[in-house]
Amino acid sequence: MEKIYFFKDYLLKHYGRQMHRIPIDLPLSCPNREKNSGAGCIYCADDGNRARHLRHNLSLPDQVARGIEYVKTRYYGGPPYIAYFQSFTNTNAPVEVLRNYYSEVLSLADFKLMIVSTRPDCLGDEILDLLCEFKRQCDVWVEVGVQTSNEKTLRLIRRGHSFEDVKTAVMRLAERGIKSAAHVIIGLPGEAQEDFRQTALDIAALPFSAVKLHNLLVLKNTPLAKMYADPASVPQIKIMNEYEYAAAAADFLRRLPDDWAVMRVTADADEKDVIAPKWWMKKGQFIDYLCKYMEHGGNLLGEIPGTETGDGSLTLYHPEYRQHFHTLAGAVSEARHKFIMPSKLYARLLARQEVKVLDIGFGLGYNVFEAVKTAQGAAAGKLSVISLEKDIRTLRAATRLFAEDSLELRILNALLSSGVFKNDFAEVTLLDGDARHSVKSLKPGFDCIYLDGFSPDINPELWTLDFIRELRRLLNQAGVIVTYSSAYPVRGAMLKCGLAVGETDAFGRRRGGTAAGADPSVIEKLVDEKDMNIILKSTAGTPYRDPGLDNTAPWILEHHKRVIARLRSRGIPKWFK
Numbered sequence: 001m002e003k004i005y006f007f008k009d010y011l012l013k014h015y016g017r018q019m020h021r022i023p024i025d026l027p028l029s030c031p032n033r034e035k036n037s038g039a040g041c042i043y044c045a046d047d048g049n050r051a052r053h054l055r056h057n058l059s060l061p062d063q064v065a066r067g068i069e070y071v072k073t074r075y076y077g078g079p080p081y082i083a084y085f086q087s088f089t090n091t092n093a094p095v096e097v098l099r100n101y102y103s104e105v106l107s108l109a110d111f112k113l114m115i116v117s118t119r120p121d122c123l124g125d126e127i128l129d130l131l132c133e134f135k136r137q138c139d140v141w142v143e144v145g146v147q148t149s150n151e152k153t154l155r156l157i158r159r160g161h162s163f164e165d166v167k168t169a170v171m172r173l174a175e176r177g178i179k180s181a182a183h184v185i186i187g188l189p190g191e192a193q194e195d196f197r198q199t200a201l202d203i204a205a206l207p208f209s210a211v212k213l214h215n216l217l218v219l220k221n222t223p224l225a226k227m228y229a230d231p232a233s234v235p236q237i238k239i240m241n242e243y244e245y246a247a248a249a250a251d252f253l254r255r256l257p258d259d260w261a262v263m264r265v266t267a268d269a270d271e272k273d274v275i276a277p278k279w280w281m282k283k284g285q286f287i288d289y290l291c292k293y294m295e296h297g298g299n300l301l302g303e304i305p306g307t308e309t310g311d312g313s314l315t316l317y318h319p320e321y322r323q324h325f326h327t328l329a330g331a332v333s334e335a336r337h338k339f340i341m342p343s344k345l346y347a348r349l350l351a352r353q354e355v356k357v358l359d360i361g362f363g364l365g366y367n368v369f370e371a372v373k374t375a376q377g378a379a380a381g382k383l384s385v386i387s388l389e390k391d392i393r394t395l396r397a398a399t400r401l402f403a404e405d406s407l408e409l410r411i412l413n414a415l416l417s418s419g420v421f422k423n424d425f426a427e428v429t430l431l432d433g434d435a436r437h438s439v440k441s442l443k444p445g446f447d448c449i450y451l452d453g454f455s456p457d458i459n460p461e462l463w464t465l466d467f468i469r470e471l472r473r474l475l476n477q478a479g480v481i482v483t484y485s486s487a488y489p490v491r492g493a494m495l496k497c498g499l500a501v502g503e504t505d506a507f508g509r510r511r512g513g514t515a516a517g518a519d520p521s522v523i524e525k526l527v528d529e530k531d532m533n534i535i536l537k538s539t540a541g542t543p544y545r546d547p548g549l550d551n552t553a554p555w556i557l558e559h560h561k562r563v564i565a566r567l568r569s570r571g572i573p574k575w576f577k
Helices: 009-013 031-035 062-073 095-107 124-136 151-156 162-175 193-204 223-229 242-253 283-295 331-340 343-350 365-377 393-401 407-418 435-441 467-472 488-496 531-539 552-568
Strands: 020-024 080-084 111-118 139-149 179-186 208-213 261-264 274-276 353-358 383-389 420-422 426-432 446-451 477-484 500-506 514-516
Touching: 009 124, 009 261, 020 062, 062 095, 080 095, 095 111, 124 139, 139 162, 162 179, 179 193, 179 242, 179 261, 193 242, 208 242, 223 274, 242 283, 261 467, 331 365, 331 477, 331 500, 343 353, 343 365, 343 446, 353 365, 353 435, 353 467, 365 383, 365 407, 365 500, 383 435, 393 407, 407 420, 407 426, 435 467, 435 514, 446 467, 467 477, 488 500, 488 531
Parallel strands: 020 080, 080 111, 111 139, 139 179, 179 208, 208 261, 353 383, 353 446, 383 426, 446 477
Antiparallel strands: 420 426, 477 514, 500 514
């Protein structure tokens, strides 16, 4: 599917109106828990994911009454309703007991549809016959817990059934004319993109009519929580942020038939019970983002909402690099603490007629904005900035983050329209294109170089020995290169280029940033002996290489891996202790 066909759209199409679920918590358990002394699937909460507005052991009439009141208050909704038998396994009882429960609930309100959530190994002939009985009273759907088609993962999460059980259950439901929905979790331990895709392809081959998709939640007091807290856990649990999950969910949904209804796209639990992930997006924001992501094929930099950081300034998340542009501790503060202050820009402006700054990675512009404000505050000397940016879309996206009359927006608009911003204190020139090519055309004479690419492990092009050698060529004798990164390969490259390397104060990260210069006297705090030994006497400090300044990130990373393997084979340790 290229566009999400939500279940609400299905309801409008088939019933002419929206209908809301009334969650029902039947006094049933799960056979998986019963077989394992109360320990079921590793991610399952004690309450079996009961609706938050329900208390345990509430009578069925009270549950229906509370559900109707909740729908009326929250959604201004009225009848008819959907009876949603949600928590635990809702076919885990003798047929006569289930018949009485279902009948009682359906008699309590105007229900046009019932959804029964269950396991694929709890759908025997008698249960299927019972569900067919209720088809004469209302429409019936069965939500089948699939989670994944990967048999290894099913065993790991203690699911207690196989994917073959899923196939059998869905085929038998289809034979009896009962619609079914596949409940799938993206992000289960040990699984990666190829596993998600395979599950999508496997369920797409079955006669489901809908999917209920959500991300993995680590909830308190679950076996998964213990696994998540253990750094030695195998496999490691990779928790996805909202952007990573949106990319995975979109890829999953595109592999399903267009006429499948989508019942859910994100997990829902009480915030106080969730250990991870801690998303900043609200549910509605995420759904809106996911829809736009699918509509635009993932090219959404200009659509991503701003993220408020610790100092109140906004940053953005880059969907390609899968990182925020700044630390969430504070975008403005990071520019000041990692670039403006370590480069001593204010003092340089007071001491010189002109200060030249090379800004590598304009991004959202905070380094440039703070540099211009520093020049205005000093009211002495003239600031000249050349800023390099490969993706002009970042500037357009940044225009949404600032007030109409702000200096930041004036700078952005000027750079977008003419490539130059000027005022009485500063001049900023934007060079659009790959920074590795742009630096070759620049002449030496820079007092400060701000190296601010995405992290070296995903954007190694701007952190190689070969690129830093170009920066060394452009730097004044009393100049300084400053960066937020403290990565050993970066510091190793700086040392090999003949630069003195120092540590700057930490902000937003445990380790400080890096300052490097041709003259050691411009460095306030040189790296200590321990770090020097790690850089020079182990493979940790092996620089990235890009001899022609034109290789791709995968090539650089793979080459780096091969060099390290070769050094290790010669007896160079991985780490100096």
